[in-house]
Amino acid sequence: MRLRFALAAALPALVSLAAMALLADRLARRALEDELSARLTAAAQAAASALPAERVARLEPGEERTRTYGHVRARLDVLARSTGTRLYVIRPDRTALADSDGRTRIGEPVAALERDRLEIAQAAAGRPVASQVMFEGSDGLLYKSGYAPLRDASDKVVAVVGADGTAASFATFRRFRRLLATLAVAGAVLGALVAAGASLSVTRPLTRLADGARRIGRGDLDTPLWPRRRRDELGMLRDTLEEMRKALRARDEERETLLAGIAHEVRNPLGALDLFAGILSEELxxxxxxxxxxxxxxELAALSKVVEEFLDYARTRPPVREAVELGALLAEVAEIAAPLAAARQVSLGVKGSGEARADREQLRRALVNLVRNAVEASPAATEVELSVRAVGGEAVFEVRDRGAGLGPQARASLFRPFFTTKEKGTGLGLALAKKVADAHGGALALADREGGGTVARLAVPLAPPEPPEPR
Structure with missing residues (x-):
């Protein structure tokens, strides 16, 4: 999400920056080309006005050593030095008449001018024009050409004057382009950093909110959210989530107080009833x-068990951690469940060992509930397997049975208080076990077992989790 947010924030700015850089590049290049075209066209026109048109037009092949040709060459050379260009005169058919540096002979076709045949035709028609295409000279520089008509005394176009000029200013343009590219890259990096910072300022609180929501979803209603430091929508969302946590905590406290009160009120008469029933049993x-x-x-014993489950669920004390020998704890749980297992003709198998810092009494109650559920779900002549092992910094308890497995309805409501599929169940056994797992910073999960049955997996840290660092 952080990457998507950063891209969403930075992409429009980067696209705009790239578009502006491209536009600036094109505008600058066009301005330079237009300025060069105007300069070369003006140079060609100046040369055309200074040359003797009639004598130039009468030049024939082989007259390179004549006085007329020498005079034309000298005039072109002076004009070329004053304008900083190479000047030449050609016929409309692109054959040479004269040039400022003596590269061509009279009447010799100039193949390089094929690229500008359309512009030369326009100049021959009487219109000064600059070439559209730049070309690279033997020195590696870019050149452009301007053309102007050479008219005789009767205003007839008898030849075309060309002016080739180097795009020296384009070296400056290339430096400008490099500067523009550097600025674009710097802007992109700056935009990415700003977007990353903006993304972090949003995603970090969202991550905190998600962590807080997950804790609340796991039943941890005691840990408050981080102190509010924002006054925007995220701060309001944090306040709403914190108010919800407090409301749920108050509701749970009220419910637990009610359960504890009812259980205490019922337990005392039950104790008296059991006492009188014992006396009556002796008399009869x-x-x-x-x-x-x-x-x-x-029946009184069964009812007392229900009351004890209510009391266990209503108690909300944090774990009192101590060193717990896990193998001995499992053996004790198996011993507690042994009478029920014997009555249902189910055997209990225990394996595994290890040590963890946990609340022994809470773990014992949670595991007893899991084992009782497994025994009650198991058919006769089967085994309920109890095991514990260390996996990735956690003590993982597993209780495996060969019962009917999890049904669709049970799967959706496994840990909901008071949900049960038993005729005489309270629906608090799994809820209590999950409460213990959450209090230890662990987890409880149930799954279908391969070959039939159910696997209950209770995982708790081998050591208390480190408190989260403030962010």
Whole structure:
């Protein structure tokens, strides 16, 4: 996103800069060409007005040593030095008559002038004109030509005078072009830096907002967002997200207080009921009615378990970290779940070891919930596998069963409090386990197991995560 934003911010400026540079280049080149064309055309016209048209027109091949030719050559040479050009006279058919440096013989076709045949034809028709195409001379410089008609006393065009001039000013133009290119590159770099800075000023707060939203989504409602330093829309968005976090935290606290209050109110009478049921069981020992009392005590135990789950979920204390031997913790969890597993004819397998700094009691409760779910989902004569291993700085607990796997409805609502597919479940077991994982800075995930069943994977850091650096 940062790259896209930077491009979106910089691209219009860079395109505008490139367009301006190109336009300036073309305008400067055209101005230089127009100035050179005017200068060469004026030089050709000045030479045409100074030459004896009738004598020039009568020159024939082989007369290069005559006085007339020498006079014309001398006149062209003086004019050429004064105008800084090379001057020459040709017939309309582009054959030579005379030139200032004696390069051609009278009547010799000048092949190089083929490029300007249209301009020469226009000059022969009586119109001064400059060539459209620049050409490179033997010295490597660029040249341009101007043409003017040479008229006799009757105003008849008898020849064409040409003036070749070097585009010396184009050396300055090339320096100007290099300067323009340097400025364009510098502008592009500056624009990219400004765009990157602008992008960073927007994407960094957005990244913080995304991190905060993810924390809230994971259930971490205790960590506030960074202090507000902006008064723009992003600052307003930060305030809105912070208000939402506080509102969710207040709602959760209210709900947890309500749950804890209800659980406490119910637990005390349950304790009394269990006490009286125990006394009644002793009095009815050996009589048929004792079975009914045993059933009552069983239901009271189940109800007490529900109350304990409510209390566990309602408690919101941060983890108290200590060194935990993970293999011993798994063995303890298996021992707690053993009676339920035996009743359902399910075996428990435990493997793995290691050590992490974590809240042992919270992890134990979370793992007991996961193992109980796995045992209750498993058919008889199958095994629930418990394992732990260190992976990339995390302790990864896995609980594998051979049950029916995850259904579509369960997959969408796995960690939602009070969601359950069991007849007597509270729907708080997985929610509690996820709460423990989030509190440790870890994660809880459930997936279908290859070959049938479910894998519950609880990952927590081996050591407490470092606090985020202020940005």
């Amino acid at each position: 020992e050996g009589r048929p009615e004792a079975a009914h009392v045993a059933r009552i005590r069983s």
